[in-house]
Amino acid sequence: MMILFFQQLVNGIMLGAVYSLVALGLTLIYGILHVPNFAHGALYMWAAFTALFMVINFHTNYWVSLVIAMIVLGLVGVGVERVVYRPLRDAPHINSFIAAIGLILVLESLSLIVWGADFRRFPAVYDQPIHILGIAITLQRLLVILASALFILILQLFIKHTWLGSTIEAVAQNPEGAQLVGISIDRVSGLTFGIGTAMAAAAATLIAPIFLVYPTMGSMPNLKAFVVIIMGGMGSIPGAVIGGFMLGLMESLGGGYISTDYKDLFAFGALVTFLTIRPTGLFGKGAR
Amino acid sequence: MNPTFRKWILLGVIIIAVIVPLVVTNKYYMNILIMSGIWSIVALSLNLILGYTGQVNLAHGAFFGIGAYASALMMLKLHMNFWLALPLASATAGFFGFLIGLPALRTRGSYFAIGTLCFNIIVTLIVDRFEGLTEGARGLMGIPGPGPIPLPWVGKIEFNTQLAQYYLILAFLLLTIFILRRIIQSLVGRSFRAIRGNEELAEAVGIQAMEVKLLSFTISCFFAGLGGVLYASYIGFLSPELTDYHVSFDALIYIMIGGVGTMVGPIIGTLLIVTLPETLHIAAEYRLLFYGLILIAMIIYLPRGIMGALKDLRGRKRKQEVLWKQS
Secondary structure: OHHHHHHHHHHHHHHHHHHHHHHHHHHHHHHHHOOOOOOHHHHHHHHHHHHHHHHHHHOOOHHHHHHHHHHHHHHHHHHHHHHHHHHHOOOOHHHHHHHHHHHHHHHHHHHHHHHOOOOEOOOOOOOOEEEEOOEEEEHHHHHHHHHHHHHHHHHHHHHHHOHHHHHHHHHHHOHHHHHHOOOOHHHHHHHHHHHHHHHHHHHHHHHOOOOOEOOOOOHHHHHHHHHHHHHHOOOOHHHHHHHHHHHHHHHHHHHHHOOOOOHHHHHHHHHHHHHHHOOOOOOOOOOO | OOHHHHHHHHHHHHHHHHHHHHHOOOHHHHHHHHHHHHHHHHHHHHHHHHHHOOOOOOOHHHHHHHHHHHHHHHHHOOOOOHHHHHHHHHHHHHHHHHHHHHHHOOOOHHHHHHHHHHHHHHHHHHHHHOHHHHOHHHOEOOOOOOOOEEEOOOEEEOOOOHHHHHHHHHHHHHHHHHHHHHHHHOHHHHHHHHHHHOHHHHHHOOOOHHHHHHHHHHHHHHHHHHHHHHHHHHHOOEOHHHHOHHHHHHHHHHHHHHOOOOOOHHHHHHHHHHHHHHHHOOOHHHHHHHHHHHHHHHHHHOOOHHHHHHHHHHHHHHHHHHHHHHO
């Protein structure tokens, strides 16, 4: 009994760590650009493929591949912001949303063309089991939790304690004021998009050895990250982290004790119920 | 354009649509035309809530699927006649729309878009997992087509041939256009557009925003369901993918390319996007790539689609004429 509970608890924390990381990137982008970047999951998928490509073709170390995937996707994120979202900055937000749907189509079909539709297995690096409290988990799962926590911490320190990071916070709080003191909105937008996408890239590479890698692998984490940031309040960083862990625990405990068939239903059902009670989100100041 | 000229164009287009099967006898092309007709109905219905009322509903695939599955189950399990199942299944989709609209329409903007999207995923999951009713991923097979309509003295109209199916879909498409046009031109239609323009302002002049949005949403879902019923009986097979949110995305693409918030736009967009890749024989993955690029380019450079661009062009020409007359 207790063993099942702990097993599900650890799985839930691991899932939650990944959701938090993905949602963190999404909420950061929303906070600055007010764009619901619906293509976040497609970029996440490309990160997993990039890391896989590095590991298989160049035999790079797992952590080196992770950093390369983060850098490559960070640059792609900067490019996406420049080419697709910047021209739409003054348009209604829904236009950006539709552009994001176009981006998903482009990224997913490109991935089909380049990598094919097969489900690929990421070579396992840390699959040795570890025994804690009577349960066995693989080292990879533990590393997912630790590395995610580390990335969340680094991001927090970057935003709160560096000059560059504080420009991001300044723009999120007051774009006009930030411009008045000489912060370039263009540069901060690009930077934020790059960092946000790199966060998704880290999450994808961390989870890739546990799940499979395929062209539509990003759609579910993407939708769930949206569930998380709506519940946590769009643009709120603590909301994304707490919401991510809550969703991960809810899914794995619900999947373990209620029904694995309808596991995915919990997240979306929770969101619909949630929006019924609070149409503007937990910390939301109202949709724009 | 003056109204009489507009009417002549409309009449011309209808005549062309009626005589097209005499020219196009190829079964493959007829099939594409029929599919365009069905998807036009879906796109038009989405346009009512999205284009005219300004609420980005991404659950349209679910309502299309609810209509399709409801009619298929009514015909297969309850042995109902197609002509009875058609209004009942469309009404089922409308009823679900009403139920979902009650909570969902309280949210706005991106929240509404993502909320409806989540609802769509729930519906697809249920259809996929509730095997006792929907047969799950195996899909529903052998959905009967429309039965013959008896007519006094003449005999009866049967729908066994592709040609008859074409006219059936065309008739429903015209009916949908006619009804939606009447709604949009009515006072209710104006209140839809008022909400699209500015919800607070609309409420300030006495429009009950929630009720009006709910009405638009319910009607929109009803016609999405109608599209689903026609699809189910034409193809004869349903699987959970047809309730997927990709169906919502497809309808959205048709509208955005044709021209959002216009009557003709969704039909032009559907015709273009459904027929072009089929006739050019582009492979599926390249087709999606092409859609995606077009969608991004359109939303940046022509956010009001083909119809919007035409209107701008005409407006500019008129302005030039005026300038020329003044000088």
